[in-house]
Amino acid sequence: MGFNRQNGELYCESVALSSIAQEYGTPTYVYSRATLIEQYNLFNSAFHDHPHLVCYAVKANPNLAILNQFARLGSGFDIVSGGELQRVLAAGGQAGKTVFSGVGKSEDEIRLALNHDILCFNVESSEELLRIDAIAQSMKKQAPISIRVNPDVDAKTHPHISTGLKSNKFGVPWQEALQLYQQASNRPALRTVGIDCHIGSQLTDPLPFAEAASRIMELVDNLGRMGIQLDHIDFGGGVGIRYKEEAPISPTDYVSALMAHLGKYKHQILIEPGRALVGNSGILLTRIEYLKQGEDRRFAIIDAAMNDLIRPALYDAWHTIEPVRERSIMPRHYDVVGPVCESGDFLGKNRLLSVETGDLLAILSSGAYGMSMSSNYNSRLRPAEIMVDNDTCFLIRKRETFNELIQGESLAP
Ligand SMILES: *Cc1c(COP(=O)(O)O)cnc(C)c1O
Numbered sequence: 001m002g003f004n005r006q007n008g009e010l011y012c013e014s015v016a017l018s019s020i021a022q023e024y025g026t027p028t029y030v031y032s033r034a035t036l037i038e039q040y041n042l043f044n045s046a047f048h049d050h051p052h053l054v055c056y057a058v059k060a061n062p063n064l065a066i067l068n069q070f071a072r073l074g075s076g077f078d079i080v081s082g083g084e085l086q087r088v089l090a091a092g093g094q095a096g097k098t099v100f101s102g103v104g105k106s107e108d109e110i111r112l113a114l115n116h117d118i119l120c121f122n123v124e125s126s127e128e129l130l131r132i133d134a135i136a137q138s139m140k141k142q143a144p145i146s147i148r149v150n151p152d153v154d155a156k157t158h159p160h161i162s163t164g165l166k167s168n169k170f171g172v173p174w175q176e177a178l179q180l181y182q183q184a185s186n187r188p189a190l191r192t193v194g195i196d197c198h199i200g201s202q203l204t205d206p207l208p209f210a211e212a213a214s215r216i217m218e219l220v221d222n223l224g225r226m227g228i229q230l231d232h233i234d235f236g237g238g239v240g241i242r243y244k245e246e247a248p249i250s251p252t253d254y255v256s257a258l259m260a261h262l263g264k265y266k267h268q269i270l271i272e273p274g275r276a277l278v279g280n281s282g283i284l285l286t287r288i289e290y291l292k293q294g295e296d297r298r299f300a301i302i303d304a305a306m307n308d309l310i311r312p313a314l315y316d317a318w319h320t321i322e323p324v325r326e327r328s329i330m331p332r333h334y335d336v337v338g339p340v341c342e343s344g345d346f347l348g349k350n351r352l353l354s355v356e357t358g359d360l361l362a363i364l365s366s367g368a369y370g371m372s373m374s375s376n377y378n379s380r381l382r383p384a385e386i387m388v389d390n391d392t393c394f395l396i397r398k399r400e401t402f403n404e405l406i407q408g409e410s411l412a413p
Contacts, residue, residue, distance in 0.1 A: 002035040003283060003364070008326040010362055014391040017285055017324045021360050024384050025399065026287045027304035029371050033069065033389040035281040039251070040073050043273060046255035050269065053119075055099050057237045057274030058084040060368040065387050065396035066278065067091035076119065078237065078272035082109035085116065095119075099234065099270065101148065101198065103128075103169055110135050110143075120144040122196045122234065124171055126180055129190070136189040145184060146194030146234060149177045151215040155200030155208045155238065158315050164199025164212060171197065177219055181228050192228055194270070195219060198236025201275060206249040206257060209238070213261040220265065233262070234270035241279040243365045244318045251276060275368040282367025284309050284383070285324070286347075288359050289339070298334045300353065302361060305338025306345040307377040309363060309370045313344040321348045324360035336361070340378045371397075376405060 003012055010017050012030050020030055043054050055076035058067065062084060067077070068091040076097030077088045088098055095116035100109075103124045110132055113121065123129050123145050136143035150171030155162045163170040172180055177195075184190045199212050213235060220233065235258050240248035249257075251273075258269060286304035293299075311317035321336055334355070336348040347363055355361070374382050381404075385397035 001038070002032045002281070003362070010322060010324045012283070012388040015388050015393055017283075017362060018360060020386055020393060021285055021287065021324075023393070024386060024395065026285055026360070027302075027308050027383045028285045028399075029282055029366065029383055029385040030285050031066065031278075031282040031367055031385070031387045031396075033387055036066065036069055036278065037073065039277045039281065040070060040075060042251040043255060043271065043277070044073070046252045047259070047269065050259060051266075052269045052271070053097060053232075055097070055234075055270055055272045056277055057272050058087060059372055060274030061278045061282070061370070061372050062087050063371065063385055063396055064091040065394065067093055070277070076270070078274075082106070082112045085109075085113060085118070089116065099146070099196070099272070101196070101272075105131075107131065107135060111139065114139055114141050114143060118144070120146045120193050122146050122148045123180075124148050126172070126176075126183070129180060129184060133187045133189050142189055142191045144191050144193045146192075146196045146232070147172055147177055147180055147184075148196040148198065149174055149216060149219060151197050151199060151212040153199055153208050153211040153215070155203050156205050157200045157202050157240070160315055162200040164197065164208070174215060174219075178222055178226065181223055182226065185228055192230065194230050194232040194234055195223070196234035196236065196270075198272060199238060201238050202240040203238045204240040204246045204248040206254070209235070209249070209254065210257060210261070213258060217261055217263065217265075220267075230267060232268040232270050233265075234272065237272035237274050237276075239273055239276040241275055241365065241368075244320065248276075279368035280365050282370060284363040284366040284370060286361050286363060288355060288357055288361065291334070291355070291357050297350075298332055300334040300336045300355060300361075302336060302338060302347065304347065304363065304383070305340040305378070305380065306342065306347075307340060307375045307380050308338070308383055309347060309366055310373050310375075311369060312347050313342070314373075319348060319366060320364040321351050321353070322362050322364065323353060323355050324362055327354045327356065327359070329354045329356070340380070379405060381405060
């Protein structure tokens with residue numbers, strides 16, 4: 001299943017990556033449907049019969065086919081924009097299973113979400129609460145809300161993907177949460193349905209999750225004393241994956257730990273995994289254009305670049321890079337770089353590879369925050385995306401064309 005080697009050649013399920021390159025060209029993102037399903041099932045089945053909803057974090061990979069796959073498995077969704085809500089709906093997902101996070105929800109986005117009767121708004125400030133209240137009143141609707149609490153715990157992950165410290169822009173300070181719930185409970189156009197947190201991404205240490213969960217449960221205790229009842233508790237996303245040698249908490253252990261924190265409570269649990277569902281379900285398939293000997297290092301110049309996969313440039317992230325076909329030639333160290341005119345345009349540095357010009361490489365663990373963070377920098381056309389199901393390939397996004405690239409632009413006469 002997933003990505004595997006057969007006779008020295010890398011496959012996605014039962015399809016040789018070389019045949020995908022031949023048919024669809026490169027660079028191309030390739031996803032394994034079996035791995036997507038397996039990862040979802042790991043989280044989902046860990047709850048046993050406890051009421052729960054896995055809300056896939058759309059921003060990790062918003063391709064319609066991927067959203068549709070999760071929707072078919074019964075998944076809910078965590079969105080951070082009106083565009084993501086429209087994607088969920090276009091993919092056959094249910095608004096009633098969708099939670100709306102994010103610090104900057106616009107009036108139009110709030111109206112759109114109310115029109116479609118989403119599961120709840122994860123409210124990130126008192127001003128946002130007032131805005132949702134006003135819009136709900138004007139629409140003669142009741143808005144379901146959950147306060148996103150900032151539990152002030154150190155997720156011990158990369159600073160750019162840490163969100164639960166009091167210095168971060170996310171959530172309502174822990175000390176102010178009760179007051180905000182009180183305020184919400186006095187407004188008839190608001191219905192308090194839950195509590196929420198999300199402390200960061202790519203967490204490998206289980207301790208910060210436990211700290212955040214116990215802070216949330218403390219608030220649930222206090223809310224109960226204030227007579228405020230909730231339907232659900234949302235513990236957010238952030239479960240890490242293995243890129244290199246990390247040993248992240250398993251979905252099963254993660255869910256068990258959350259359930260243990262519930263204690264006597266019977267609330268429905270929501271979680272918002274993104275990376276852990278899609279990260280290791282995808283690779284970026286690319287071809288070596290040139291091998292180049294610099295003054296003191298060798299470069300493998302590939303046809304993918306930082307605009308296709310920005311994580312190495314943005315957070316110095318590691319992605320394992322493997323040749324699609326193994327060669328029995330002397331391995332050499334290469335910086336694997338793209339054609340973009342930036343020194344930050346690298347996919348991996350100092351990698352030992354046995355390769356020749358024209359060889360295919362797979363950049364592993366690229367299913368999350370790969371295509372979703374891609375851009376057209378240097379007027380590069382965005383890659384194609386393929387979903388593999390056993391021995392069948394589905395083109396789930398065609399390669400961008402030049403006409404699509406400039407569509408919407410016009411001259412100023
Ligand atoms: C990004 C995000 C997630 C998903 O994070 P992962 O690390 O991909 O699991 C979940 N919830 C919120 C609010 C987010 O911003």
